[in-house]
Amino acid sequence: MVYSNRSDRGHRHLLLFFMILAAWEAGSGQIHYSVPEESKHGTFVGRIAQDLGLEVAELVPRLFRVASKGHGDLLEVNLQNGILFVNSRIDREALCGRSAECSIHLEVIVDRPLQVFHVEVEVKDINDNPPVFPETKKRIIIAESRPPETRFPLDGASDADIGVNSALTYRIDPNDYFALDTQNNREQTSSLSLVLKKSLDREQIQEHSLLLTARDGGKPEMTGTVQLQIAILDVNDNAPEFDQFIYKVTVFENAVNGTLVIKLNATDLDEGTNGDIIYSFRRPVTPAVLNAFTINPNSGEIRTKGRLDFEEKKLYEISVEAIDKGNIPMAGHCTILVEVLDINDNIPQITITSLTLPVQEDAQVSTVIALISVSDRDSGANGQVTCTLTPQVPFKLVSTFKNYYSLVLDSALDRESVSHYTLVRRRASVPRGHY
Template sequence: MASGLNMEQRGYERRRARGYLVGCVLAVLLWRVASAQIRYSVSEEVNEGTVVGNVAKDLGLDKSTLKDRKYRIVSSNADPLFHVNQNDGILYVSRKIDREEVCAQSSTCLINLKTVLENPLEVHYVRVEVLDINDHSPTFADEEQILEISESVLPGVRFPLQHARDPDGGPFSVQQYKLSPNDYFRLEVKDKGEDGKIPILVVQKSLDREAAGSHSLVLTALDGGKPPKSGDINIIVNVLDINDNAPVFTTDVYSVMLDENAPVGTTVIQVNATDSDEGPNGEVVYSFSSIVNRRLLNLFDIDPSTGKMTVKGLIDYEEKDRYEIEIQASDKGLAPLTSQKSVIIKIVDVNDNPPEIEVTSFSNSIPEDSRPGTTVALISVNDLDSGL
C-alpha cells in the first residue's frame, strides 16, 4: 500500500514539473518574440516576386540553416501577401497588393507577419508598411445633382453638395474642391475628419427667377497627387418661387447611446422640426442629408413622417464606435427649404466576441531529459472586444 502511495506521489511530482516546464517555456518564448522585430516598406501594386527585404541578414540568421529549420511565415490566410525564401532568407511579395483592399483608407497600412524557425524555435515579427500610390481618381456617386432654391433666400445661405470618394488614402485622397466661375454662388469646404471633406454651396448674390430660372455649375474634386487626379459633377440650380420659412429643429444637439447588436427596428432617436409656414410649405418631411455616407443607409433608417430613426442593419462596435449622421428636415413647398442637424450616436460595446486561441505546435513528443527552456509550442490569444 505504501509503495502505491509513493508511485502516486512521484506521478504528481512529475506533473508539477511538467507544468513548471511549460511556464518556463512560455516565459522564454515571450521574451524571444518581444526581442526580434523588424520593419520594411513596399509600394502597393508592385509585381509578384518583388523583394521586400533580406530578413535573414537583418536578423543575423545563418541562411545555410534556414531550410533545415523550416523557416517560414505562420499565417491563417489562404492567399498570403508575402512569402520568405528558405534558401536566401529574403522576403518577397506573393501577389499584387491593393492597399485600398487591405487597409481601406487607414492613414498607415501595416501588415504584421510572424516568422518562425524550428529546432530550436525562434519567432520573429516582421512589419511591412504598404505605401499608397495615387492609382484612383475622385468620383461622385451621381453625374448630376439638382438643387431647388427659392429666389427669396438671402446671401449666405448654405446648401451641402454631394461629396466625392477616392479609395486612395492620405495625401492621395480628396484634398480640395473647385466650383466653376459664376456670379451667384461660391464654395466652402467643411472638413469632417475621417468622413472626408464636404463641399457646401453658398449663395453670395440674391437670386432672381425672372432673370435666370436655373444655373448650371460644375463641381470638381481633386486629390493630392502631382499632378492631381480629378472628378466632376454637374450642379443644376433651379430657382423657384417664395417659401420663406425653413423647418427648425426643436433641439440644438442630438446625442444618443446605442448598444451594439441592437435588433433591427430598434428606435435610435426621434428628431422633431417645425415650420411656421402654412399648408404644404409648413409640412415637414425627414430624410438623411445627401452628404451622409451611403454605407450608413444600410445601418440606419428614418421615418419621413415622424423623424424616428431606427436600426436597419448590424451595429458592430468593433467596426465603428461612433457615428455622426446629418438629418435633414424639408418642407413640401414648391421650392422646399431644408434645415440640417447632426445626430451623434455612440455605440456601447457588449461582450459578443469570445477569445480566440491560436496554438502553433512544433514538437510531437518531448524527451524525458529535456532541459528547462526547451520550446514546446507557441500560444497566442486575441479578443476583438474592448475594455474588460
C-alpha cells in the same frame, strides 16, 4: 487543451524525442521593413535571412518557413538568396481600409534547432485612388426668394487613400451667384455647402450649371467631378429649419431593434400645408445607413434597424432633409453623426502555431512545448487579452511578443506521478477580456 497520450509510441515518439533533445533557441526582437502598395511581383522588400542572422545555405536544411496569418501569399522568401519579395498584389485599402497604420505580420520559423522570429512589413500608401462623388450629376432646386448667405448642403467626394493622398480640396466654376464653404470637424468628416452670394432672379436665369471638382493632396494629384444642375423656382418662401446643422449622438452596438437614436424637430414659419413637414434621409442614401436605421416621416424619429456592430462600423453620417408640403416644396437639412459604442461581445481567439507532443519525461526546464497567439476583435480594454494556465502544473506562459506566447516547461516532469496534463482556458469576470 494540451495533453500527452501515454499510448502514443513508435516511430513518431522516437522522432519527437530527438527533436526535443535538440537545442532550443527562441528568436528575439523584431525586424521592420516597408513596401509601397501595388508594388510589382518580385519587388525587393528586405534581406531577411541576413537580417535574422541566418546563413542562406541553411534555410532549406533547417526547414525555413514563413507564416502570415490572414494575408495568404502576399510576401514570399527566395530560399536561394534569402530575400523577402512581393509575391502578389498588395492593395493597402483592401488590406487595412482607412486605418492610419497598415502592416503585414510575418512569423518566421526555422527548425533544427527551432527558432521563431517576428517580422513586421509596413505597407505604404500611394495615391492610386481618385476622389469619387456619389453621383456624376446633382440636381438642386432653389426658390428665387432665398436670401443671400443661404446654405445648401452638398455631398463631398470620398477617397480610399489615407493621409495627404486623401486630403481633399474643392472648387467650383467661377460665377456671380454661388460660393463653396467647407467645414471640417474633429470626427474627420467635412460638411460641404453651396452658399448663395447674391439674390436670384428666375426671370433672368432659370438654371445654373456648375462643375464641382475635388482634388486630393497626392503627387501627382487626382481629381473627381460632379455636375451641379441648379434649378430656380418661385413660391413658398420659408424652408423648414433645424436648430442645429450637425447633431452628435451615441448608441451601444447591442441596442435592440427600434431603439430611439434621436428625435428631430424642424420648424417652418409658413402656415398650413406650407408648414407641414415630412422627414426623410437625403439621397443618395448609403446601404450602411439604410440597413442600420429608419426615420419616421411624420415625427422625425430615427431608430435602429437590424444589428449594429462596432467592429464593422464605428461612425455613421446620416444626412436628413425636412421638406414642407408647399406647392413648390422647400427643404431644410441637417447631419447626424452616430457614434457606435463598443461592448465586450467578442471572445478572445487562441491559435496554436506550433505544438510539440508528446513531452519527454526528461525534457529540460524551459523547453518550449507550444507557440500560442491570441486576438480579440473588441477595442480598448475590451480587446486587451491576457493568458493564464490551470494552476499547479509544471508549465508556464512566456510572452514573446504582443499577443504571442510560448508554453514552456517550468519544472521537471515525473511520468510515474502524472502521465498527462490538461491545460484549461479560464475566463475571469472582469470588464476586459481575460483568458
